[in-house]
Amino acid sequence: MKDLDKLVEPLNLIYYEYDKKEGVFRLTTPLCHDHIFTELITITYALTKHNIRFLIDEEKSIVLGISDTFTAKIKRYVKSLFTAIRNSRMNIFILSDKKVKWAKNLPVFDIEPLPQQIDFSGYAALIFTSKNAISALNDIDPQWRRLPAYVIAPQTAKMVKELGGKLAFVGHKKQGDEFALELLEQLSNKKVLYVRGKKVVSDLVNILRSNHINCEEAIVYETVCKKHDHNVILPKGSTIIFSSPSTIACFFENYSWDESFKAVSIGKTTAKYFPENISPVIADTTSLESCVKTAIELNS
Secondary structure, eight states: OOOOHHHHGGGOOSSEEEETTTTEEEEOOSOOSHHHHHHHHHHHHHHHHTTOOEEEOTTSOEEETOOSOHHHHHHHHHHHHHHHHHHHTOOEEESSSOOOTTOEEOOOEEEEEOOOOOOGGGOSEEEESOHHHHHHHHHHOGGGGGSEEEESSHHHHHHHHHTTOEEEEEOSSOSHHHHHHHHHHHTTTOEEEEEEESOOOSOHHHHHHTTTOEEEEEEEEEEEEOOOSSOOOOOTTOEEEEOSHHHHHHHHHHOOOOTTOEEEESSHHHHTTSOTTOOOEEOSSSSHHHHHHHHHHHHO
């Protein structure tokens, strides 16, 4: 299989993730709408242009290196059947209510909005590093959609598109400080608004301000740990997915760690906040789908 890195990067994918190990462009959302169809066409056109064979499977993922023949479909079906049996036996937990195939939900936090009035007229752009910030801002004032949105990763980009916002830029590095560096050329000498939660773990604002970008902040939500009034015993050998420092803190307010557990971190920043006795495996990309894939690989 050809090295597709140079082909994939310019596509700026939001709804598909390229799995280099398996040679698959995997759809990362169950929603079906025009944005997904457009991205599907973009990928398949690029593959066809470079004479790369592919098959679109029953889940709309794009499998490379095989043709859309009857035999190939049978092989895919048999493989998916065995995969389904294996994956369904795993105890993989996501610490939110986000639904991802093969994972169980164990919400440990709530999002509480912090209503306020925001005058958007003085800003050239908005910056988002969280889907929760976009959702909270949309409840406060839908006028945000008129400004170009600069977002840290595909997961936040999806929210901008689904709410009808103007997506201007999606970060490639997917980490707060590195994202800030990506924005320097994009937002040079502009006045921008960083819309965020009460707690942040990056130095994004200071990096922008020290590079002549007038960056102001609007705190539109806070994360509050749930207080479980019952004892939930997680199965031995469970794999827990942590998607932020807050999920780490909230998990340990309600649960004890068993030495048989495995931890998956959504990124390097989150990984820094684990207790010393836990060494998480970091997912390939900053999406819960990638975290579940990593969890499956750990248990296979």
